[in-house]
Amino acid sequence: MFLIHCPYCGEREQSEFKAGGEAHIVRPKQPTELSDDQWAEYLFMRKNIKGVQFERWVHTHGCRKWFNMVRDTSNDEIKAIYKMGEKPPTKYK
């Protein structure tokens, strides 16, 4: 159990949220020109790193808004939270 600071509602318990996987994955501009391997790479392959990871989360049981989170997956420490469309903090890249 840990607390997450929703950028809209404020601090809430983790059970109100759902994780939405890795953030900042860009959809290829011309999907029809990709090979099956390249398409599968975009669609299925995720980094799943141990350490600082950029993720999408949604406040399912609250405002139902999506946002981004920088989280250390090894100890669940939340480094930063920023809204959708905002640039990720560069110091964790």
Added chain:
Amino acid sequence: MLNYSNAITEEMSYSGLQISEVKPIMKLIVRGKKREFLSAVGKSLNLILPAEANTFTKSDKLTALWLSPDEWMIFSNEVSNIDSNDYETENLLNKNIIKTNLGAVTNVTDQFVLINFKGDKIYELFETGSPFNFNDFRKKRGSVTQTILAKIDVIIQHESQNEVNLFVRRSFSQHLFSWMNDSASRL
């Protein structure tokens, strides 16, 4: 509200806690982002939608709850006509919001059940089944939250000291009510 059997048939009373359903209450969800949307709702209803998160505003006839940055719930302060599904407020908003393409209006009168709590043990009951921290919430005037109570999504409005309104989806209301009955008996 037409031809719906009561979701909750009884009233509950414990020392420091009375729980009852209030019905029929008109409830609308309005959604929109533009500044014109906010001013159009304000002018139509004579009610300013709350811009601050987790708060509500109130006029003589209506209350508006903040649900998300572009979503509000508006409900009537008084019970409406039990034999009709025609709501003046909804018609007004249909004309001024939907027809002008400023936002969306959804009638959720029959979707949500309004349960009213009175007494000084309301938050003791909520704390037995919710992950939300009610410490600041109960002290602040005009606070609203969406959270989980007994694993059910609810909207909680701090109406005044020792009075709280709770909105729950109709299909979950009976289960929530029986859970509250059980939990309140052990407070």
